[in-house]
Amino acid sequence: MVNVGILGATGMVGQRFIELLAQHPKFEITALTASQRSAGKKYEDATTWYLDSNMPESVKDIKVVDTDPSQVDDVDIVFSALPTENAAIVEPKFAEKHIVASNASAMRMEDDVPLVIPEVNPEYLDLIELQQKNRGWDGFIVTNPNCSTIALTITLKPIYDQFDIKRVYVSTMQAVSGAGYNGVPSMAIVDNLVPFIGGEEEKMETETQHLLGSLEDGVVTPASFGVSASCHRVSVVDGHTEAVFIETEDKCDMDEIHAAMDQFRGMPQKLDLYSAPEKPIVIRPEDNRPQPRMDRNQDGGMAVTVGRLREDAAFENSFRYVLVGHNTIRGAAGASILNAELINEIM
């Protein structure tokens, strides 16, 4: 078993890490960190549990420590569910000795930090060597993208590979859990929606290009197609829905698109990683799917469900679809864990 720690273990994404790791066959939770206010308490006493599942028995008695490398021994991998500002300061300290698999955005766009979705660009892990050399670290940081970006990019990958992409327009309907437990007041969401999520559109646009770019001589060149995002918060607990409009460079017909998505498999599937969904993309044929409450938990929340895959006759080489991905599983904790499983397998 690999000993793992969770940084920022009491928040919503921290809790998802715990839920997903509690039964993990290769990773064992041995350290949980939080802010100083919680340090010294048992996890059970330090935490208001927000998930629908009960808190796993195995973590209840773990003593929470301050988020500081000196407090965390005997741990190989730390998962980071820290807020961005904290992550920027703390993750580099942990990376001196530890593998840091981070869900935070702080280090994502650093030149020598791999931003990775295992099905999409596992080769970016090659940056690790450069990172360690540059920074003189024994450990390293690997990051996963923003929740909305992950689901989108997984569906773009097989299309990009086969038909090249010219334009992407995406309009999201995002779950409230993405903002953290206290992030969206109920006054803002009952009989309402909020057409703005700070920084989200920029992340979707730049991270998507970055993930579908190419790595050569230690430098990532982003993909050159345009991405335009409009992000909205709706009255859904978990599961981001995205309406996607695509124009490809190459001619494509709907059968080919369907096949490309349906047959898409990545490294996690080839290596049969524990958290890997059987298929990264599950296509539903029904008119009225995907729906977040019905589809977010597909393959334990690790598959992205696509539906309404249809031609866009208004424009050449164009088509549309709707996707649902679980924002705190595939889009956050599960993404970091899959990154760690891949690293654990191949390095």
Place this chain on the structure above:
Amino acid sequence: MVNVGILGATGMVGQRFIELLAQHPKFEITALTASQRSAGKKYEDATTWYLDSNMPESVKDIKVVDTDPSQVDDVDIVFSALPTENAAIVEPKFAEKHIVASNASAMRMEDDVPLVIPEVNPEYLDLIELQQKNRGWDGFIVTNPNCSTIALTITLKPIYDQFDIKRVYVSTMQAVSGAGYNGVPSMAIVDNLVPFIGGEEEKMETETQHLLGSLEDGVVTPASFGVSASCHRVSVVDGHTEAVFIETEDKCDMDEIHAAMDQFRGMPQKLDLYSAPEKPIVIRPEDNRPQPRMDRNQDGGMAVTVGRLREDAAFENSFRYVLVGHNTIRGAAGASILNAELINEIM
């Protein structure tokens, strides 16, 4: 006072007609029709009232009659809130003698039936003469577009006129009232959304082109730009929200776009029609607006609120915004009433 009747007066849109007409300074409700099941009853007894306002006293005792021209005397204008299939059969019968201002989709795309938004294409009313000649009617039918289309097209009009439009992508988040009182089960919408509304995308695409087309020699030539729509139902009672992405033919900067929308006025404003909003488009500067619960009732639900007006750097001559329009007021009953006010004023 002009005597008016409402066809399909007991349903949700029928009730909006009543609410909006109860205090109208020029129109007086003198006839209410419904299915045979309700005919003969007092309106109060025939109707389960769904609106948040109370049923107006003035209609409670009106005797509901069957939806048949022979049952409706002494009425100049009838407003139609009929289901499509009924409308197709009944509206032509009424048009033999009456002015029919219809919210139904049945006759919208007929060659000689004006599909009109008074701020957008009042000149299509010229088709009336042709319609009467073609069909030998003393009355005529005028229609308004689908709820989502109206809000969208009002915002497109000033842009189209000034910069010409090349592409429109629109992703909607539509209120449940759009489907009628029983249209969307709560099981489908609590902690969920439904990414499909039958026929809606087609209507948005064809009606928008039709409305922004040109009428020459009695023939409408639709506008030639492409429109691609993805339509979704979310947990909101009233008020459709739409994320709009536009590429123009001509160069445009954001100040010009802002000014074009803000300064846009149409015939209803020039004629100071009773139901006309002061400005058809109200632009909100806040990051997080428009929101359906906050903005749907702008100008009594007759203005469309636009927010998040911003450049789209990913593509040339491109920008984005989010709009909210009240789907059963500006998008249905209020639209028909504004059509009737225009006709009453100019014909």
Place this chain on the structure above:
Amino acid sequence: MVNVGILGATGMVGQRFIELLAQHPKFEITALTASQRSAGKKYEDATTWYLDSNMPESVKDIKVVDTDPSQVDDVDIVFSALPTENAAIVEPKFAEKHIVASNASAMRMEDDVPLVIPEVNPEYLDLIELQQKNRGWDGFIVTNPNCSTIALTITLKPIYDQFDIKRVYVSTMQAVSGAGYNGVPSMAIVDNLVPFIGGEEEKMETETQHLLGSLEDGVVTPASFGVSASCHRVSVVDGHTEAVFIETEDKCDMDEIHAAMDQFRGMPQKLDLYSAPEKPIVIRPEDNRPQPRMDRNQDGGMAVTVGRLREDAAFENSFRYVLVGHNTIRGAAGASILNAELINEIM
């Protein structure tokens, strides 16, 4: 394995039966019935699946038959998820040869039909002999109570046994799934609640007294304490919440009440039945629990969660609590299955 059939298998409760029975170690689904419209189709084709879990593979190809005993062979137990009116006609026909474990209300209050919660009044199963004699059936019907009644009565049982009950007031906040998929329009529940559920209050009042009564010489004498219910529908998918106010005949202190509920075990626990929760009542100490989304799935949805257990200083021998029970599992399909497991074990 015992072969079982499900009557009314395509509706919401029918689907819960399938979900719960698909992995059952003793029962195997071999027959599925529905209305004539569905008969002859594969279950997969006959059904719009409403549950968040995917339809179990094992039932997809089962051919749906008409709900008629002549269509159902080789089945020992049939579970009934039929609407009341159907159940009244069809269940007796099935009972001629089959064991019918019914969730319908049609036969619940018949003198010789056991209305049973296995933890509360398993002894009522003695009525079966009488029922078979009375009606000349080889099979028989056993029923479970209404969803709200089950959760309430499970919590009343240990209190009634130990302190005798004088008064019960209960105010419910019920999930929309209780009305079936199309039962509650979203227009009725977004930013709203509905303070009425037809027949529900009467069922809660009479069934509770019946369940806590006594069976002597083949006659059930209902408990004599008063029950007053007020039932309301709120914006929750699954899980009924009930605020309960109790006055006991005997003196009671809060520690005793707490212990009585916490230590309560019934036949299913003693016999270790497959669907039995470890404890029928789970008491949460937190101020703000139970909550339906958090607690409805406790023990696979078969335990009732109690919280806010507190004295009621306003009245003598009085206390209050709030409970949550899963209405379509513990309150419907799971209740019938637990009845069948008990019968299968002891008869």
Place this chain on the structure above:
Amino acid sequence: MVNVGILGATGMVGQRFIELLAQHPKFEITALTASQRSAGKKYEDATTWYLDSNMPESVKDIKVVDTDPSQVDDVDIVFSALPTENAAIVEPKFAEKHIVASNASAMRMEDDVPLVIPEVNPEYLDLIELQQKNRGWDGFIVTNPNCSTIALTITLKPIYDQFDIKRVYVSTMQAVSGAGYNGVPSMAIVDNLVPFIGGEEEKMETETQHLLGSLEDGVVTPASFGVSASCHRVSVVDGHTEAVFIETEDKCDMDEIHAAMDQFRGMPQKLDLYSAPEKPIVIRPEDNRPQPRMDRNQDGGMAVTVGRLREDAAFENSFRYVLVGHNTIRGAAGASILNAELINEIM
């Protein structure tokens, strides 16, 4: 015109004060206070407006001042929408010179401070003289009860007067606006409810008894009947719903109860105060009313709507009903304004 100020004008209840007072025929807003962070700014710039109506033009340019009597000149009445802790410190300072009509709970249970609902116990205003003498103030403080208590007590008053009350059980389903804009996270309320509101049950129990007590020789003796409350937060924006169970001392039949409630009028009705509803209690005959979204705005949100008025056969002299009252209008800002109107009229 009477010049009025609003203490805590930028919060949710402060905004309701502004909305209700903007068009008031006798009160004119001339001062708005908030925390130091906002002081010095124009109201428009200091405030995120939360209400569905637009911010009234008349207050946009008013300069917000610190909540300190030295900053507020030329004002006769101040309305307090302060948080409890602030109110305890600041209201007495204002009362040295001003009339303070407070919605805060801080001073409600002080012996010499009238806690008043104008329809219920206007005679408690006699305490003002004592208060001024006790405290040496030129001004004074008058308070209104908690939001849930107001709606409940208005409905109890005619019953108490005519039949005497023995027991009241009340279970609430309260709107999220009652907790302030940020009070209830959407994670807590989507597909969920929260069965706890800190301090609410205690307030409902003690304030109700206090309001229906009697004032003699400057001392309030609370009513002696018991009140037991269970308070819950549900997914509703505005409008508290309460299920009420009552046992009276005297014999009562349902017609008498109905008549007592329906015919109930208080001082505001007799004096025809501007904010007074025509009838304090509006009884709806429909099975499924009152509903918060439909009934909260009855009489501008100042009437309490009662429905499901029905016998409680389980107990002697008992009956039940459900009520809806607007929590931030009748239950907060409107309550303070009605108190001020009464004082302005009679003192």
